Amino acid sequence: MSHHTSASLSLELIQEASTFLEGRVRRTPVERSDDLSQRLGVDVWLKLENLQLTGSFKVRGALFVMHRLFDEGIDHVATCSAGNHGRGVAYAAGKLGMRATIFVPSSVDKVKLTAMQQAGADVRRSRYAGYDDTEKWALEESEKLGLPFVSAFDDPAVMAANGGSVAVEVLDQVPDATTFVMPVGGGGHAGGFAFHVKEKLPASRIVLCQHEGSAAFLKSMQEGRAVTAMPPIDTLASGLEGGIGVLPFEILRTRHDDIRLADEVALRRAMRWLIDEHQLIMEGSCAVAIAACLDPSFPRPDGPVVIFLSGRNIARNKLVDVMSEMD
Amino acid sequence: MSHHTSASLSLELIQEASTFLEGRVRRTPVERSDDLSQRLGVDVWLKLENLQLTGSFKVRGALFVMHRLFDEGIDHVATCSAGNHGRGVAYAAGKLGMRATIFVPSSVDKVKLTAMQQAGADVRRSRYAGYDDTEKWALEESEKLGLPFVSAFDDPAVMAANGGSVAVEVLDQVPDATTFVMPVGGGGHAGGFAFHVKEKLPASRIVLCQHEGSAAFLKSMQEGRAVTAMPPIDTLASGLEGGIGVLPFEILRTRHDDIRLADEVALRRAMRWLIDEHQLIMEGSCAVAIAACLDPSFPRPDGPVVIFLSGRNIARNKLVDVMSEMD
Numbered sequence: 001m002s003h004h005t006s007a008s009l010s011l012e013l014i015q016e017a018s019t020f021l022e023g024r025v026r027r028t029p030v031e032r033s034d035d036l037s038q039r040l041g042v043d044v045w046l047k048l049e050n051l052q053l054t055g056s057f058k059v060r061g062a063l064f065v066m067h068r069l070f071d072e073g074i075d076h077v078a079t080c081s082a083g084n085h086g087r088g089v090a091y092a093a094g095k096l097g098m099r100a101t102i103f104v105p106s107s108v109d110k111v112k113l114t115a116m117q118q119a120g121a122d123v124r125r126s127r128y129a130g131y132d133d134t135e136k137w138a139l140e141e142s143e144k145l146g147l148p149f150v151s152a153f154d155d156p157a158v159m160a161a162n163g164g165s166v167a168v169e170v171l172d173q174v175p176d177a178t179t180f181v182m183p184v185g186g187g188g189h190a191g192g193f194a195f196h197v198k199e200k201l202p203a204s205r206i207v208l209c210q211h212e213g214s215a216a217f218l219k220s221m222q223e224g225r226a227v228t229a230m231p232p233i234d235t236l237a238s239g240l241e242g243g244i245g246v247l248p249f250e251i252l253r254t255r256h257d258d259i260r261l262a263d264e265v266a267l268r269r270a271m272r273w274l275i276d277e278h279q280l281i282m283e284g285s286c287a288v289a290i291a292a293c294l295d296p297s298f299p300r301p302d303g304p305v306v307i308f309l310s311g312r313n314i315a316r317n318k319l320v321d322v323m324s325e326m327d
Numbered sequence: 328m329s330h331h332t333s334a335s336l337s338l339e340l341i342q343e344a345s346t347f348l349e350g351r352v353r354r355t356p357v358e359r360s361d362d363l364s365q366r367l368g369v370d371v372w373l374k375l376e377n378l379q380l381t382g383s384f385k386v387r388g389a390l391f392v393m394h395r396l397f398d399e400g401i402d403h404v405a406t407c408s409a410g411n412h413g414r415g416v417a418y419a420a421g422k423l424g425m426r427a428t429i430f431v432p433s434s435v436d437k438v439k440l441t442a443m444q445q446a447g448a449d450v451r452r453s454r455y456a457g458y459d460d461t462e463k464w465a466l467e468e469s470e471k472l473g474l475p476f477v478s479a480f481d482d483p484a485v486m487a488a489n490g491g492s493v494a495v496e497v498l499d500q501v502p503d504a505t506t507f508v509m510p511v512g513g514g515g516h517a518g519g520f521a522f523h524v525k526e527k528l529p530a531s532r533i534v535l536c537q538h539e540g541s542a543a544f545l546k547s548m549q550e551g552r553a554v555t556a557m558p559p560i561d562t563l564a565s566g567l568e569g570g571i572g573v574l575p576f577e578i579l580r581t582r583h584d585d586i587r588l589a590d591e592v593a594l595r596r597a598m599r600w601l602i603d604e605h606q607l608i609m610e611g612s613c614a615v616a617i618a619a620c621l622d623p624s625f626p627r628p629d630g631p632v633v634i635f636l637s638g639r640n641i642a643r644n645k646l647v648d649v650m651s652e653m654d
C-alpha cells in the first residue's frame with residue numbers, strides 16, 4: 001500500500017507544490033517548433049522538462065513527497081520505478097540525508113540505473129522485465145522491510161508536483177495555449193496537469209498519448225475502470241509500459257478530450273525529429289507525444305499547442321541505434 | 328571594416344548587455360558533473376549555454392548589437408559566421424523586422440545553414456571552407472552592397488553580451504568558483520567573460536581551450552600580436568577554426584592563466600562523454616573545453632570549476648558518426 005502524504009488533489013495542493021519547488025528545480029523553457037507550427041497551422045511549443053534536473057520531470061514529485069515524509073520523521077523509503085521516478089527519489093534522498101530502496105524492472109535503462117546508484121540509492125533489480133510485476137514484488141518486499149512505499153504516480157502529492165506544478169509554469173509561459181499534448185503511463189504527470197488546466201481553462205483540449213502496445217488508459221476508458229496491470233511489452237518507451245493508477249484514472253476520465261496512440265516506429269522517428277529540429281535528446285516514453293503530433297491524422301488545433309517533453313534518460317547505444325535509421 | 332556600436336569594453340557595457348538580455352534570452356542552468364568533480368577533486372559545474380535559444384550563446388551578442396543598430400536607424404546588415412553567430416543574427420533580424428545577409432564558409436553545418444534560412448536570412452555560401460578566407464570575401468561583398476558589417480567577435484558590444492553577460496550569470500550561480508574553462512576561437516565570448524571575471528575575482532584562473540590544429544591564441548601569445556588569420560583545417564570544431572580578433576586578443580593577453588589544446592580525437596570523446604554523463608548534445612567547438620578537463624594532465628584546481636558549454640548545433644549524421652565510436 002502506498003504511503004500518501006495528502007488525501008486528495010486540489011488547486012491548493014498544486015499551488016503548495018509549485019511554491020515549494022521554486023528554486024529547487026529548474027523552471028524549464030518552452031521552445032517553439034517551427035516545423036510542427038507549420039504542419040499544424042498554429043504555434044506549437046515544446047515544454048522542455050527533458051532538460052529538468054535528473055533528466056526528467058519526476059524529480060518534482062520526488063522532492064515534494066520526500067520532504068513531506070522527512071517532516072513526518074521518516075528517514076528511509078521504498079519505491080518502484082522504471083527509472084526516472086527512482087532517479088528523482090535517489091536525488092531527493094541525497095539532498096535530505098534519507099535512505100532510498102528502489103525496485104526496478106530488469107529492463108531498466110543503464111543511464112537511469114547508474115544515476116540511481118551514483119546518488120547513493122540501494123537499487124534492487126527485479127527478475128521481471130515489466131513494470132507491473134516489478135511493482136507487485138516491490139510492494140511485498142517493502143512490506144517485509146517495514147518501509148513506507150512511495151508510489152510513482154498513484155498519490156495526490158506526486159500528481160500535484162509532477163503534473164500540477166508543470167501546468168502552472170506552462171500556463172504562465174504560453175498563456176494563449178488551447179491544446180495540451182502529453183504522454184500518459186501511470187498517470188502521475190497527466191493527472192495533475194489535466195486537473196490544473198481544466199480548472200483554469202475549462203474549454204482547453206487535453207490530448208493523452210500512449211504506446212499502442214500498452215494503452216492502459218484507452219483500455220480503462222473502454223472498460224470503465226482503471227486497468228492497473230498490463231502484459232509487459234518490449235519497447236523504448238519503458239516509462240509508459242504498464243497499467244494506470246486508480247487515482248490518476250479517476251481524474252483523467254473526465255478531463256481529457258482525445259487519446260492518440262503511437263507505435264515503436266513512430267516514436268523512434270519522433271526521437272530523430274527532435275535531434276534534427278532541436279538538437280535535443282529525449283527518451284522513448286517522451287516521444288509518443290511528439291509522434292502523435294507528427295502523425296498526419298492529428299486533428300487541426302484551434303489555437304496554440306503545448307507538447308510536454310518528459311525526459312532525456314537514455315543510454316547512448318540505444319540512441320545511436322535510433323539515430324542511425326533513415327526516415 | 329566592422330561597424331561597432333561601442334568604443335570599448337567596460338563593466339558598464341557588460342551590465343547594460345545583461346540587463347538588456349534579461350527575458351530576451353534564457354538564463355541557462357549550471358549542472359554539476361559528478362564524473363568531472365570526482366576526477367578533479369573539486370566541484371565541477373557545466374554552464375549550459377548549449378541549451379540557449381538558437382542553440383548557442385551567440386544569440387546574446389546578436390540581439391544586443393542588432394538592437395543598437397536598429398536604434399541607429401539601420402534596417403539591413405551583413406555578417407560572416409561559421410554558423411552560430413549567423414543563426415543569432417538571423418533570429419535577431421526576425422525579431423526586429425530587419426534584413427540580414429550572412430556569409431558562411433562552404434563547410435557550414437547543415438543544421439546552422441537550415442536554421443538561418445528558415446529564419447528568413449539571405450545566406451551566401453562562400454567557395455572557401457575556412458572562416459578567414461570567407462570573412463575576407465564577406466567584407467568585400469558587404470562593402471559593395473553598402474551594408475554595415477557586424478563582426479562575430481571583434482566588437483566591444485558583442486564581447487559584453489556574448490561573454491560578459493554569461494559571466495554575470497555564472498558568478499551568481501556558482502559564487503565560489505575559482506577556475507573558469509572555456510573554448511576560444513575569435514575571442515568574442517572569452518574576451519568578455521575573462522574581462523568581467525578578472526575585474527570581479529582577480530585571483531581566479533581563466534583557462535582558454537583551443538583546437539591544436541588552429542591555436543590562434545597560443546600563436547598570438549608566442550608572437551606578441553593578434554594572429555587574425557590561420558590556414559583552414561577540417562574539423563568538427565568549425566566555430567574555433569581561424570584567427571583571433573584584435574580586440575579580444577588585447578583583452579585576453581593579460582587575462583588568462585593557462586592555454587590547453589585538444590585534438591580531434593579528444594573532442595569527439597568529449598562529445599560522447601557529455602551524452603553518456605548528461606544526455607546532452609554539444610557541437611565540436613564546444614567540446615574542446617570538456618576535452619581539456621578530461622585530459623589527465625589538467626592541473627588540479629584549488630576550488631570549484633565552471634566549464635562553459637557554447638552550443639549544440641550539429642547535424643545528426645555527424646553526431647551519429649561520433650557517437651558510434653567506442654572509447
